Amino acid sequence: MSLKYRIIPVTPFQQNCSLIWCEETGKAAVVDPGGDLDRIRAAVREEGVTVEKILLTHAHIDHAGGTAELAKELGLPIEGPHKEDNFWIQGLPQQAQMFGFPAPEVFTPDRWLEDGEEVSVGNQTLEVLHCPGHTPGHVVFFHRESGLALVGDVLFQGSIGRTDFPKGDHNTLIRSIREKLFPLGDQVSFIPGHGPMSTFGQERATNPFVSDRRG
Template sequence: MKYQIVPVTPFEQNCTVLWCDQSKKAAVVDPGGDLGRVTAVLDKEGLMLEKILLTHAHIDHAGGTAQLAKQYAVPIEGPHKEDKFWIDALPQQSQMFGFPSVETFTPDRWLKDGDLVTVGDETLNVVHCPGHTPGHVVFHSSDAQLALVGDVLFHGGIGRTDFPKGDHATLIRSIKSNLWPLGNNTSFIPGHGPMSTFGEERRSNPFVAD
């Protein structure tokens, strides 16, 4: 599995183009906006976009979803249904944060804990990790030892929990109970900032270290 991180929106959100090297089929994870930057990667690498994957439905992660899905006629998978209220509120979110106006959408597939998602010949496990938002999911490849964790965990930090239906205790539990078992050697792509490993965060992250 290959990937390229594409920072998008004024929030520098880590949108990720993820692809299967055998088939050249790709998924875009969290297309928050600046879609030209994202489609440039698809073109440069000669990829066929197969689907859009969403960790959660905050504007900087989901703002470009409807447009990209229409442009490429591809399905949207994720997040968990508990984030539907955030999807419905995307137009208000865009106004609040000064983003271009965006459309709402209905995912073709809501995801839940334990589901499997394919990208070409690659398979990702879905891990439900509420706390930052109630419907937040993480995508994990055991083969690649890679996780896309959205805004659950960062290098040296954790996601905010002061948004509607956010909950600090739930977030900490999600990280320790749902992410740490994936293994210390697992690298993760956070929603913002540099990559890290679960082992590094267990050692040094002031919010969730052992």
């Protein structure tokens, strides 16, 4: 029995919200519910799982915009991101205005996450890696058993997260990818915040921003 996942593209930014669940217990988590909650609800119904929590990689509007509403509706605890992203959560209404999203409620996570901690989904355990650079409080969730990482906007197929937002930092982001993610192993598959899945090995070989060729 292992961790299953389903990717649900949401918002005009086509952000990859993920539904992950423990096959054994049917308990699930919604990762980065940015919006389009009807799509998320439909996926939950179709998979026949029971959502027990919300996990957040970071607090940009396209990843966190639907969090408060979903948490309130289903009575769910919110875990993540790292507390350094609190200013982004507090600024969600301004983010919504800037990008033409519906105004979301501000919330406080039930649990801020630190590097090295773990989160559980049913009987499955995911490791938490603090990977700043895109945002200062960005975290990644890694399920070692199945070699799956949910990396948010740290790394994409052929690209990396933007660092031109407040408290973003390019060098910090590169370090997060090379020192935190790549050592997990070339075989690790990852779900990025946008676009198709890839593996760390493929990005090490071909990604123009962080490949081994860049030294």
